[in-house]
Amino acid sequence: MSRVYCALLHHPVKDRAGETVSTAVTNLDVHDIARSARTFELRRYYVVTPIEAQHVLVRRIIDHWTLGAGRRRIPERHVALALCESLASLELAIADVERREGVRPQLVATAARLTLQRPLTGFAEARARIRSDPAPFLILFGTGHGLADSVLAQADLLLEPISGVGADPYNHLSVRAAAAIVLDRLLGTEGGLR
Amino acid sequence: MSRVYCALLHHPVKDRAGETVSTAVTNLDVHDIARSARTFELRRYYVVTPIEAQHVLVRRIIDHWTLGAGRRRIPERHVALALCESLASLELAIADVERREGVRPQLVATAARLTLQRPLTGFAEARARIRSDPAPFLILFGTGHGLADSVLAQADLLLEPISGVGADPYNHLSVRAAAAIVLDRLLGTEGGLR
Numbered sequence: 557m558s559r560v561y562c563a564l565l566h567h568p569v570k571d572r573a574g575e576t577v578s579t580a581v582t583n584l585d586v587h588d589i590a591r592s593a594r595t596f597e598l599r600r601y602y603v604v605t606p607i608e609a610q611h612v613l614v615r616r617i618i619d620h621w622t623l624g625a626g627r628r629r630i631p632e633r634h635v636a637l638a639l640c641e642s643l644a645s646l647e648l649a650i651a652d653v654e655r656r657e658g659v660r661p662q663l664v665a666t667a668a669r670l671t672l673q674r675p676l677t678g679f680a681e682a683r684a685r686i687r688s689d690p691a692p693f694l695i696l697f698g699t700g701h702g703l704a705d706s707v708l709a710q711a712d713l714l715l716e717p718i719s720g721v722g723a724d725p726y727n728h729l730s731v732r733a734a735a736a737i738v739l740d741r742l743l744g745t746e747g748g749l750r
Numbered sequence: 751m752s753r754v755y756c757a758l759l760h761h762p763v764k765d766r767a768g769e770t771v772s773t774a775v776t777n778l779d780v781h782d783i784a785r786s787a788r789t790f791e792l793r794r795y796y797v798v799t800p801i802e803a804q805h806v807l808v809r810r811i812i813d814h815w816t817l818g819a820g821r822r823r824i825p826e827r828h829v830a831l832a833l834c835e836s837l838a839s840l841e842l843a844i845a846d847v848e849r850r851e852g853v854r855p856q857l858v859a860t861a862a863r864l865t866l867q868r869p870l871t872g873f874a875e876a877r878a879r880i881r882s883d884p885a886p887f888l889i890l891f892g893t894g895h896g897l898a899d900s901v902l903a904q905a906d907l908l909l910e911p912i913s914g915v916g917a918d919p920y921n922h923l924s925v926r927a928a929a930a931i932v933l934d935r936l937l938g939t940e941g942g943l944r
Binding site: 584587588591592594595596597632633635636678679680716718719720721722725726727728729730732733734735736737740741743744745746 | 778781782785786788789790791826827829830872873874910912913914915916919920921922923924926927928929930931934935937938939940
């Protein structure tokens with residue numbers, strides 16, 4: 557059985573100019589990626605930000621839906637948001653996976669645009685690795701203009717970008733859409749209908 | 751070349767109890783699905799709502815990003831939002847495709863939960879149909895708790911649900927995530943890396 561985790565990094569990520577910045581947490585990133593994570597049976601979803609006030613925000617979103625009025629109104633939401641927690645750094649997310657699984661996770665980085673010379677791994681190969689390798693995997697998504705090169709450099713696998721189709725491919729998916737597609741390509745199963 | 755359109759319906763859709771309602775437009779639905787539509791080379795993305803005030807809202811979002819300050823700040827956004835327009839009904843969306851293509855589109859409906867007895871079409875079959883059939887296709891996504899049965903009943907194809915994995919499959923993706931996965935499964939191409 558696959559042991560897959562994901563993290564949405566708000567730091568260190570790039571801005572439009574390629575500088576390393578911290579971005580603000582977006583409410584719907586917490587919700588949408590939690591629901592996608594639950595759909596594809598991820599074990600945890602880490603919202604990573606070094607900004608203390610943002611942890612309070614994420615905690616309030618999670619509590620509303622897992623403990624508060626939201627749980628009564630939309631019960632499906634809490635089983636998704638229960639996967640989520642905010643942490644101050646990628647290192648803490650890696651440590652949390654290691655604590656749970658007893659072994660350090662393989663890091664799978666995603667990027668829409670490549671700013672670092674590194675070999676890429678295709679989705680089919682990554683999917684096969686996740687299925688066959690007993691190690692846990694931690695899939696990393698970046699906000700802003702993508703994961704900083706320092707994160708890409710430490711990844712065990714750097715996934716090929718999701719490429720647009722046609723003569724003038726467009727590669728500006730929202731992180732919510734990109735995460736959904738990546739998780740589906742790595743872990744999804746189409747129904748028996750062929 | 752595929753001629754594919756999509757529409758996000760805010761009416762007629764179901765509420766939690768299965769009653770037909772109109773939902774409110776969500777800003778990020780406009781953005782995210784426009785960006786996914788642009789990525790997969792859709793020709794238009796219709797935001798369908800009968801509520802006049804919501805058209806003003808959608809128009810303001812589109813204008814901000816295609817004409818206003820947003821175009822200067824994030825130029826990639828305008829090529830996505832330029833695909834988008836709001837219309838008052840599904841019938842008007844169908845008529846717009848017919849006006850552009852000279853032929854009525856095949857309607858492809860999506861549903862997370864099936865409340866109507868109808869044969870389903872698998873993603874692989876739908877993908878092959880879209881590739882080989884010269885007709886245009888209009889893919890329909892529902893907000894709220896999904897497309898009303900009256901919409902499902904008039905669809906030419908009803909896609910199989912995106913099923914969660916594992917023993918207790920979860921089927922509560924956000925419509926933004928579901929649309930991304932559906933468009934990727936029907937139209938996406940993984941890179942050459944295998």
